[in-house]
Amino acid sequence: MTSNYFGRLQVFNAKEIDLDEHPDFYCEGYSDVIFDxxxxxxxxxxxxxxxxxxxxxxxxxxxxxxNSWDSYDAGNTDGLRTKSYWGMAFDGRFIYFAPSKCRVAPYAHGKILRYDTQAPLKAASSWAAYDAEATDGLICRGYRGAVFDGRYVYFVPYRNDDSWGFHAVFLRYDTQAPFKDASSWSAFDAQNIGGGPNKGYWGGVLDGDYLYFAPYNWYADHGRALRYNIIRPFKEASSWDVINLAAINANCVNLASPAADANFVYFSPGERMFRTYALFIARYNKSKPFTDPAAWDLFDLRNLEPYPQAHAACFFYGKYVLFGAYNNDLLAYDTEKPFSDHAAWTVRDVANSDGEMHSFGYRGVAADDQYFYFSPAENDALIVHGLAMRCRVPLCVNQSPPVPGVENLTTYYLEEPGYGTFDITSSRVRVIGTRLGDDEYLYKCYGFGAFRELEVDFEVKLLEASYEPLPEQRTIKHGTLCFSNKRAGQRESLDTDDLAIQLRVDFLSGVVQHSYIQLDRLNGGEGPRFEIAIDTDYYCTLIREAASLDTVQLKIYADAERTGLLATLTQTGFSASRVWRFIYAVRGGGEWTGEDNACSFECGGVEVRQSID
Incomplete structure (x- = not known):
């Protein structure tokens, strides 16, 4: 099993902080974090x-x-509409907020917001705003990220309207000059550097004499990373370099906020159109020319996540580069190990952390001396949320990483039920009235490679099942104990090496003909099955041995002591290299039919007695 770098995740719901002071807005929907x-x-x-x-x-x-939290509505600073920002920079005294897309025409803005950290948060005099939209005669609006180089603050160009207005107009402010003086501001359009088109970026990082900017344009899917030499003139094309990472690999596009350690610059994977995600983390070796393809390493996320997710931002601290959980997955890379080594990486599903079921969907990452912090943004369950999260990297003193064992099902993540109802205790889940096609899942992530050799005890009981009285034969199947590399919501793309124990019921004219426990290699054809009685407990042991990793056995017993063996089911065809990340106690089954059907069952007593990598 891969080492688990993550300490305990803490989650705090900041939604209602100071709500009486800004009753029209909760503390939800944040794009970035920064530490002063x-x-x-x-x-x-x-x-x-x-x-x-x-x-x-x-x-x-x-x-x-x-009492550790406060908030302030800065949305009408200096008579301007100062709302909707993405990214911040800190110059040692002031925090600058990068103006982003918005919901008012032209659907992006250029109103820079600034806060004086030496003054009270809730005093209007601590805040200032400046509309930089017309700087140098260019359209300066719609940014995603800001970075400080020791004197200047740079705002990273993203999208300047509600259509396809991705742009490359970098905006710069001289912190040694008055904030509201137009002469303190300058702009440069970098879209034609290296022949272009360079349109759309997400975040930047300073390292030495260079600023690095991550290419992000989910409409055009480009991979043209930019670098600016800060000791050279801002508006000279020769001060800038570009490399097209898509020329190295066509899937290396739409990257996000970068981070740097002593030797490398890392670029996070972003999001592509229709919620497909970038497949690579890109790393630049600073000892080599920026435009040399040999200076770049690409890590294919499919090595860790068969269905990769975006990570939006990364941050270097200590010896780790941490990639934020844009959706569910948090990634960490140990920079003291080879970039391509699986053992250097840890992946963790953050849903249901610290008792908050819907703690996923974050954007920015920052760190103090002990913790990484993540900005709560949005997810499929809550739309926007205010579940602020932080974690320790590495583990806290006297803390051990979570490992499979006697499973506590209350720590599992529950995908929002459809028509079924769930009764979950630490040892057992009871599902009442679930239907074919309902996306209902109860699962836990133990990280890449957690499950290889297996010996797992569990219990199942089919409580009842029904199907509308049709003359044709009908079958329903619902997953109980399963092992997979796919989380909830990915049922439609199951691959042949998912392992599932399913409850199957056959009907004719609405009458139950047979009911079974079935051992399946999903999408590998019908697996072997054993006929069972309704409302009867069955005690099972699932075995996958090191000497025969292509084979899984399911032993079914009549008693909890497992002395009365009823059947042994055997399923073959698994890849010997297959390891699994998720364990399920419930996994939605079948496709929606539009016909009335229902199934109720229990799964529990799950104990992973052997899981050795």
């Missing part, structure tokens, strides 16, 4: 409406104490 030495600030973006509620946490106080 004492406080973590959260950048306001969107919550089904543009908002400007800045959230702040005092790192000297307990994370889950309401």
């Amino acid at each position: 030495g004492q406080y973590i600030y959260y950048c306001p973006y969107d919550q089904a409406a543009d908002h400007g509620v800045v959230l702040r946490y005092n790192t000297a106080k307990p994370f889950k104490d309401t």
Whole structure:
């Protein structure tokens, strides 16, 4: 099993912090986080409406104490509409907020927001705003990220309208000059550097004399990473370099906020159109020419996540590069190990962390001396949310990484039930009235490679099943104990090496003909099955041995002591190299038929007695 770098994840629901002071807006929907030495600030973006509620946490106080948090609605600073920002930069005193897309025509804006960290958060005088949209006669609006180089703050160009207006107009502010003086600002359109087109970027990082910018344009899917030499003139094309990473690999496009360690610059994988995700993390070796393809390493996320996700941002601290959980997955890379080595990487599903079922969907990443922090943004369950999250990397003192064993099902993530109802205790789940095609899942992630050799005890009981009285034969199947590399919502793309124990019931004219426990290699044809009685407990042991990894056996017993063997089912054809990441106690089965059917069952007593990599 891959080493687990993650310490305990903590989650705090900041949704209602100071709600009485801004009753029209919760503290939800944040695009980025930044640390000023004492406080973590959260950048306001969107919550089904543009908002400007800045959230702040005092790192000297307990994370889950309401008194450690405060907020301020900066959405109408200096008479301007200062709402919807993506990304921040800190110059040692002031925090600058990058103006982003918005919901008011022209659906992006250029109003820079600034906060003086030496002044009270809730005083209007601590805040200032400047509309930089017309700087140098260019259209300067719609940014995604900001970065400080020691004197200048740069705003990273993204999209300047509600259509396909991805752009490359970099905006720069001289922090040694007055904030509201137009002469303090300059702009440069980098779209034609290296022949272009360079349109759409997400985040930047300073390293030495260079700024690096990640290419992101989910409409055109481009991979043209930019670099600017900060000791050379801002508006000279010769100060800039570009490399087309898509020329190295066509799938190396749409990257996101980069980070740098002593030797490399890392680019996060972003999101592509229709929620397909970038497949690669790109790494640049700073000892080699930026435009040399040999200077770049690409890590294929499919080595860790068969169905990769975006990670939106990364941050280097200590010896780890941490990639944020844009959806469910948090990634960490140990920079002291080879980039291509699976053992250097840890992946963790963050849903249902710290008792918060819907703790997933984050954007920015920042760190103080002990923790990484993530900005709560949106997810499929809550749309926007305010579940602020932090984690320790590496593990806390006296803390061990989670490993499979006697499974506590209350720590599993429950995908929102369809028509079925779930009764979940630590040892057992009872599902009542689920139907074919219902996307209902109860699962836990133990990380890449967690399950290879297996010996697992569990119990199942088919409580009842029904189907409308049709003259043709009908069959329903519902997954109980399963092992997979796919989480909830990916049922439609099962591959042949998913392992599932399913309850099967055959009907004729609406009458139950037979009911079974079936051992399946999903999409590998019908597996062997054993006929069972309804409302009867069956005690099972699932075995996959090191000497025969292509074969799985299921032993079915009549008693909890497992002395009365009823049947042994054998399924072959598994890849010997197959390892699994997720364990399921319930996995939705079948396709929607439009016909009335229902099934009720139980699964429990799950104990993974052997799981050795």
